[in-house]
Each structure stands twice: as structure tokens, then as C-alpha cells.
Amino acid sequence: MASIGIFYGSSSGVTKGVAEKIAAALEVEDFNVFNMEEDFTDFDDMFAFDILIFGCSTWGSGEVQNDWRDPLLDLDNDKPSFAGKTIALFGAGDYKAHGEQFVSALGILHDKFKARGATLVGSFPTDGYTYTYSFAERDGRFVGFPFDNINEEDKTEARLAAWLDGLKGELGL
Numbered sequence: 001m002a003s004i005g006i007f008y009g010s011s012s013g014v015t016k017g018v019a020e021k022i023a024a025a026l027e028v029e030d031f032n033v034f035n036m037e038e039d040f041t042d043f044d045d046m047f048a049f050d051i052l053i054f055g056c057s058t059w060g061s062g063e064v065q066n067d068w069r070d071p072l073l074d075l076d077n078d079k080p081s082f083a084g085k086t087i088a089l090f091g092a093g094d095y096k097a098h099g100e101q102f103v104s105a106l107g108i109l110h111d112k113f114k115a116r117g118a119t120l121v122g123s124f125p126t127d128g129y130t131y132t133y134s135f136a137e138r139d140g141r142f143v144g145f146p147f148d149n150i151n152e153e154d155k156t157e158a159r160l161a162a163w164l165d166g167l168k169g170e171l172g173l
């Protein structure tokens with residue numbers, strides 16, 4: 001069976017909480033769940049898995065969560081190959097205070113890992129979301145699973161279940 005690793009960056013714990021739910025749903029053991037701040041050393045940590053699920057909230061104005069910054073710089077500089085790796089994305093945002101860059105970090109991760117040869121899966125419909133602009137929106141869909149636990153936490157569970165259903169189908173799990 002394909003191995004799954006979850007890597008997340010989360011400043012106030014929102015993306016972390018969803019990472020733990022994804023891990024439970026996909027039966028990913030705790031030691032295969034990496035907090036980018038504490039557990040990530042280098043890309044070899046990621047290369048151990050066939051399927052990578054990356055969590056990243058959006059900060060600044062459409063920027064990646066702090067713990068993803070250095071790894072993405074290393075990705076740009078060292079240009080490791082992610083060919084043969086399948087990557088799905090998820091991340092928190094706030095559509096009311098930051099609807100001009102809603103969950104845009106997912107778009108950044110999408111482009112950077114696609115450029116390194118990865119296959120990106122797990123896009124999600126934009127239906128039911130409100131925002132002005134998102135760099136994570138491509139051809140009418142988000143490139144990963146966005147959630148907003150600041151304003152609409154009540155919707156996250158059903159959205160997550162729908163995303164996981166689609167993802168499992170795509171991955172043949």
C-alpha cells in the first residue's frame with residue numbers, strides 16, 4: 001500500500017487540528033505526521049512517502065505560514081525532484097478579514113511543488129465559499145482543501161468529509 005506522510009505548518013493551531021483529523025481519517029500514524037516547525041529536517045523526510053499531504057495556513061497578505069518559508073526557499077535553490085510523488089494540499093484562512101487573498105498559500109505550494117515534478121491532487125469546488133480573490137483558485141476550483149475556522153467552523157467537518165471522499169477516490173484508497 002502507498003505510504004502517506006502529512007506535513008503541516010500552523011501558527012495558532014487551526015491547520016494542526018485539521019491535520020490531526022486527516023491523519024485519523026486516513027489512518028496515518030502519529031510518527032508520519034510532521035509539524036514543519038518541530039519535526040521537519042529536510043526533503044528526505046518527504047521522500048520517504050509516496051503520497052504527501054501538505055497543510056499550510058495563509059498569513060501576511062497571501063503568504064505561506066512561517067514554517068514553510070525556509071523549506072520553500074530551499075526548494076527554489078536546491079531544486080529537488082518530486083517526480084513520482086503525489087501531493088494534496090489543505091490549509092486555513094479567513095475570508096472576512098483576508099478575503100482579498102483567501103487561502104492563497106495553497107496556490108503557492110501548488111505551483112512550487114508542481115514545478116518540481118509532483119502530481120497535485122485533491123482540488124475542491126469553490127461552491128459555498130465567499131472571498132474576493134484567491135491565488136489558490138484555478139479554473140473555478142481550489143487547488144486543495146480550504147477551511148475557515150474563524151468565521152465558519154461549523155462548515156469545516158462536512159467540507160473535510162467531502163474532500164476526503166474525493167481524495168480517497170483519486171488515490172484509490
Ligand SMILES: Cc1cc2nc3c(=O)[nH]c(=O)nc-3n(C[C@H](O)[C@H](O)[C@H](O)COP(=O)(O)O)c2cc1C
Pocket residue numbers: 009010011012013014015016057058059060061062063065092093094095098099101102103104149150
Ligand atoms: C496577520 C494575519 C494575516 C493573515 N493573512 C491571511 C491571508 O492573507 N489570507 C487568508 O485567507 N487568511 C489570512 N489570515 C488568517 C489565518 O490564516 C487564520 O487565522 C488561520 O486560521 C490560521 O491558521 P493556523 O493556526 O493553522 O496558522 C491572516 C491572519 C493574520 C492574523
